[in-house]
Amino acid sequence: MKKIDNKDINPQVFKLYDDYAHNRMERREFIEKLSLYAVGGLTLTSLMSSIMPDYDAIQIAQDNPELNTETIEYTSPKGGGTIKAQLSRPKDAKGKLPGIVVVHENRGLNPHIADVGRRAAMAGFISISPDALSPLGGYPGNDDDGRTMQRKRDRNEMLEDFISAFDFLKNHPECTGNVGVVGFCFGGWISNMMAVKVPDLKAAVPFYGGQPDDEMVANIQAHLLLHFGELDTRVNAGWPDYEKALKANDKAYTAYVYPNANHGFHNDTTGRFDKEAAELAWKRTIDFFRENLN
Structure with missing residues (x-):
């Protein structure tokens, strides 16, 4: 799924994620509050995909020959x-x-x-x-x-x-x-x-x-x-x-x-x-x- 550009995401979404990532909010509450920002062309799935870690984004592979x-x-x-x-x-x-x-x-x-x-x-x-x-x-x-x-x-x-x-x-x-x-x-x-x-x-x-x-x-x-x-x-x-x-x-x-x-x-x-x-x-x-x- 293509990620949403940051400028199209409400800044409050990042604050929600910060609370979630620092243990100030349980996952269930995080998803419930995040869903409030799934409006217009944004879906909860696309929001989750855009803010949660994607570990395919690795710059230097573990087996890098150098x-x-x-x-x-x-x-x-x-x-x-x-x-x-x-x-x-x-x-x-x-x-x-x-x-x-x-x-x-x-x-x-x-x-x-x-x-x-x-x-x-x-x-x-x-x-x-x-x-x-x-x-x-x-x-x-x-x-x-x-x-x-x-x-x-x-x-x-x-x-x-x-x-x-x-x-x-x-x-x-x-x-x-x-x-x-x-x-x-x-x-x-x-x-x-x-x-x-x-x-x-x-x-x-x-x-x-x-x-x-x-x-x-x-x-x-x-x-x-x-x-x-x-x-x-x-x-x-x-x-x-x-x-x-x-x-x-x-x-x-x-x-x-x-x-x-x-x-x-x-x-x-x-x-x-x-x-x-x-x-x-x-x-x-x-x-x-x-x-x-x-």
């Missing part, structure tokens, strides 16, 4: 025990590479975030993309069940899982030891918190991520690049106080707000995807990592 991509396991002593992750790096690398930890949203390591990990590798980094659902059996193959599973885990334990991924990558024989983190939504919060908790972290890039408490900001040593969608009022509400604390503590940061972009604008598998904003934000991200990890 990459060495594998599933590895590492230990997270303070988190969930044994964590599975995708490890990816370019085959033609000459010497050691800087590293990037790629942190998923609130549904485990789905095909989109694994793809983002491979995009980082194609840009010349060694990347690790952990699955915080590993202690529960791993990403279950669909986002609905993934969200349900992730709610069963303590987010601070998951934070420790990603900090352990940093340690694994920093000490990997193919890594220079210079490591950054990029995360999306829940992963954006993880990225901010890793900047607080990990003194050796060189760079952090939260995409529309929740902010740390003001008193934590003094601990940040990493350079920050923060991406926000203009229409993402929920996450953006915390940014003024966070920016004030960053300035008060003389922290290095750059922030961008992308006009008319929704929460999740970088995710090219859902209807919230904004191609222009996503491509610009990703270019800025890679340039930022090249500047701060080399």
